[in-house]
Amino acid sequence: MATEPAPAPDSAGHRARLRQRLFEGGPDALLDHELIEYLLALAIPRRDTKPLAKALLHEFGGIAGLLTADAAALARVPGMGETSAAALKTAHAAALRLLRAQVAERPVLANWQALLDYLRADMAHHTIERFRVLHLNSRNMLVRDELMSEGSIDQAAVYVREVIRRAIDLGSAALILVHNHPSGDPSPSRADIEITRSIAEAGKRLGIVVHDHVIIGAQGHSSLRGQGLI
Structure with missing residues (x-):
């Protein structure tokens, strides 16, 4: 040959x-x-x-x-x-893995920029919408980062019951919801706001706090907590 x-x-x-x-x-x-x-x-x-x-x-x-x-x-x-x-x-x-290690080494709320860097590197350019849940312990340390659903180019099926059940299974004290907008525009939709409020309300009854819902797009990110929407 x-x-x-x-x-x-x-x-x-x-x-x-x-x-x-x-x-x-x-x-x-x-x-x-x-x-x-x-x-x-x-x-x-x-x-x-x-x-x-x-x-x-x-x-x-x-x-x-x-x-x-x-x-x-x-x-x-x-x-x-x-x-x-x-x-x-x-x-x-x-x-x-390098970015994730930087997130995991400190409480997430005190290391917010590292979390955003990690999420942008992982999600900003996906062509399919993905919904993830970050599970935190009582010290706000990341214990699990899970993909909960994967949808079409403009939607991912999210079920409140499944998110809360998984949080109970893992003993999570708090959650950060994350998903991407393949359009590139991270502005929250009405559906984004409604599902966030539903999960936050369901979690509140069980002592599980929803710290934020972060939307990632190629044009940047949005925080529903930062916008006063939860």
């Missing part, structure tokens, strides 16, 4: 220069397309990955949209395969 040729010397030298800049200057030393280019080069070392990196960033609207894209969408881009898609999803998973 014929083997692919090794990268041309200038390509190898270019990658070495990228690597050196990364080592010496940290992540800000490389442009977005250079980070993706080098990451792809680790997965498909015998190709010039710069054109593919630029095409991916253009297709998904930037590095955030690219890393949060699902594997099937990545694989549809010409030049991508399972190995290169896995490399990008591994980078995303590692970033999320």
Whole structure:
């Protein structure tokens, strides 16, 4: 079986220069397309990955949209395969674990910006609406982050009874509700407000506090507590 040729010397030298800049200057030393280019080069070392990196960033609207894209969408881009898609999803998973660790190490209400950073990295660019519940203990430490429902492009089925039952099962003292708006606009809808108030009222009867409902979108986030809606 014929083997692919090794990268041309200038390509190898270019990658070495990228690597050196990364080592010496940290992540800000490389442009977005250079980070993706080098990451792809680790997965498909015998190709010039710069054109593919630029095409991916253009297709998904930037590095955030690219890393949060699902594997099937990545694989549809010409030049991508399972190995290169896995490399990008591994980078995303590692970033999320780092952000999640920062959330878990302190009480959530005293570490709100870290929580928003984590949620934006995970949810802002999803194309399907997802509803999550963050379960907190009596010290407001995160004990569980659960996906409760996954819906169409504009809605996720949320059942008050299921949210409260799960909180009872876990012994949660407080909840933070989270969902994304695939449209990008994080403004709460009437349905968002109504379901939040229903869950908060049901939880109140059982001593379970709903601290907030955070809506994440590509254009930012909304806090129903911050807007005085709960």
